[in-house]
Amino acid sequence: MTNVLVVKANNRPDGVSTKMYEAYMETLKQSDNLNVEVYDTFEEDMPYIGQELFSAFGKLQNEEALNEEEQRLMNAKQKAMDAFEKADVLVFAFPLWNLTIPARLQTFIDYVYAAGFTFKYNADGSMAQLMTDKKVVLLNARGGVYSVPEAQGMDMSMNYMKNVFGGVFGMEITDEIIIEGHNAMPQDAARIIEEGLESVRESARELNSQFA
Template sequence: MSTILHIDSSLFGAEGQSGQLSRQFVEKFVQAQTVDKVIYRDLVSKPIPHLTAESFQGFGLPDEERNEQQKKIVQLSDELIKELNEADVLVMGLPLYNFTMPSTLKTYFDHIARAGITFRYTEQGPKGLLQGKKAYILAARGGVYHGTPMDTQTALIEHFLGFIGITDVEFIYAEGLAKGGDTRDVALDKAAERIDQLVA
């Protein structure tokens, strides 16, 4: 039995190309595997507030010293981390905006990177604490960037997930979608084929 954490970060939510691909992946995974629970989080319909100096400082304070706003932010962060801890499989719909991740996803990452909780510093450097999980990233892009210097997104996502202990990361790309026509159709067909291979 496994639990899936399904995250969408497209401006268009589940209707965006990355959202449609991530939903397709989850539906096929549930059909093919034994899944106990799916947790869904749409970072656009339920946005996470950007960190401020006040909220960031609140992470390092004991609860009795936090103000009300800091308590709310820590409670939200704890909820997000609880979802991650519960999940065996992370499925993420990932659009490419201006060569990087959506700001909504960056904010999510800011709230789950907690020293002593999702990572810790050791003499050998930082060690991620969310180990033993598998991540599938459904990356939808208007242009074709994978394998080129323009693809700054892939390494960034891999680096962050590895930082918190998730090192088993599989990307499924659908690129050239803005070109339309056959290019778009072929890209989506290839992504669907790759999804079928991964969930089998």
Template sequence: MRNILFIITSPRGAESLSTKVARTLVDDLKRAAPGTTVVTRDLGAEPLPHLEATALGGFFTPADQQTADQKAAAALSDTLIAELKAADTIVIASAMINFTITSTLKSWFDHVTRAGITFRYTEDGRPEGLVTGKKVYLVVATGGVYSKPPLDAIDFQTPYIKHMLGFLGMTDVEIVRVEGSIFGPEAAEKAVAEATAAVKALTREALAA
């Protein structure tokens, strides 16, 4: 049985290409492993609050000294971390907005990146991720083609996500790109078709493993 955490980031709802391809991936993974459970975090439909003083105060205050507001803010973070730790597979549908991730996905990373819980620093000062043993599928959608020059130099989406995942201990990451949709309906259909084919290949590998 597989436990999947499915994170949706696009504010475009049913029109989102990253969500469409990622849903296909999640459905295929479920078929490959009967009994799979899926927890969905739709950050586009239900954005997480951005970090502010109360939340940060709660993160760094002992539980028995937290105010009621700090407890509530920390409880949300705790819930998100519990979802992440409970999953053995994470599927992230990431839509590029102005060359990088959505602010809602940034908020998710901010809530789950907590010292002593999801990462720590070793005695020699090196960071060590504590969220290990996960398989991550990253579906990134971009209007242009950012997988190669010249636009790869201004892709601040994929490198950032990979860095944050690695910082937390998740280094087994498969990337599926849905790119070039800005060039018209036919280009968008082609982008989805190619990404879906990539998804099918990945799920065949998962089934064979």
């Protein structure tokens, strides 16, 4: 059985990336070959990483008890790491907000972006990737058009996700689906969104067929 973790990073009911998530999940339901779990970043308890984390690390090394906030953060971090490690395939459904990813998705990445977990440093200082066998699907929605050359550098959502998962972690990004321009071109929004959602469904069908 192939384990799929779908990370949902939008809590707007009418958000386009929410619709992408729903279309992907609805299609995956047709499969008996996939064990699908959801990590909803807006439902999980996800305290930000800060001094509490480094304090907790120090206390753990010295076998000291953690305070309530330190334990809360360590529990949240471990839950994300466990879900991440278990997955064979990672699917991220996320919007472009203010040119970047939602803060809660960033927090999830902060939890798993850890030396000794997703990568390590060799004796010579070079980086070794530890989870290169995982596959990644990226589902992104953005109301403007950022695929044109003059705007590509402004997108710090899809570019960032690709740099982290495909670059630092060395995972295979098997699919990238972007729905864009629906806010910039409202007269074409319905068509843009539906065409994009069909691409999302096709991506889910392909995933299912790979592990049939």
